[in-house]
Amino acid sequence: MIVKICGLRSLTAAQTAAQAGTDWIGFVFASSRRRIDPASAALISTSMVGPVKVGVFVNQPLNEVREIADLCRLDYIQLHGEESPDYSRSLNRPVIRACRVDSAFDPEQWAAYPADYLLFDTFVPGQAGGTGTAFDWREACSRIRQSRQKFLVAGGLTPENVADAIRILNPDGVDVSGGVETAGVKDPDKIRRFIAAARTAAERMQSC
Structure with missing residues (x-):
């Protein structure tokens, strides 16, 4: 089970995670x-040994993404916009493709997209991600499990509900940002509790 803490802006928060x-x-x-x-992300990234580094982008010029990826030593590029398959291939790095889930969502539409992981996130009009809102996991479960690609789940996850998301969807990973914040700042206690809850839930799934 991959646990990803996103939206980091300080070395202290990254070290806590x-x-x-x-x-x-x-x-x-x-x-x-x-x-x-x-520049700030590069300082954090080069100070960290161990965690995989992911950069989140939305419809940004290809050269800009490549330059940032090199500067910050990113391991994955996470795409949240309307980036084409050719754009993804041109990155020459592993890709996470965000897919927004609504009532009409069909994972088959992403089956041919060149990505190492899909990221299923909540659809909110006008927002590319970071909504803080969970989609209906039970309603989407049968469709998501049809996906032939490895996938992560995001959207409204917290230390209190991440175990339910894992139990219902059985993802390859979970991705959180706002759910481990207090007043817009990463909360060390919430980070620890989220990771512990995800690990415990994943272990229970493996033992079933």
Whole structure:
């Protein structure tokens, strides 16, 4: 079970996540209240040993994404916009493709997209991600499980509900940002509790 703590903007928060056992850490380079400038992200990234580094982008120029990926030593590029399959292939890095889930969602539409992981997130008109709202896991479960690609789940996850998301959807990973914040700032206690809850839920799934 991959646990990703996203929207990190400080070395302290990144270190807390790493010490608590996160697998991946994420930096948002798209327009967002959690956006971090590339230079600051690079300082954090180069100080961290262990966690996989992910950069989040939305419809940004290919050269810009490549430059940031090199500067920050990103392991994965996470795409949240209308980036084409050719765009994804041109990155020459592993890709996570965000897919927004609504009542008409069909994972088959992403079956041919060149991505290493799909990220199922809540559809909210006008927002590319980071909504803080969970989609209906039970309603979407049968469709999501038809996906032939590895996938992560995001959207409204918290230390209190991540175990339910794992139990219902059985994802390859979970991705959280706002659910481990207090007043818009990463909360060390919530980070620790989220990771612990995800690990416990994953262990229970394996023992079934």
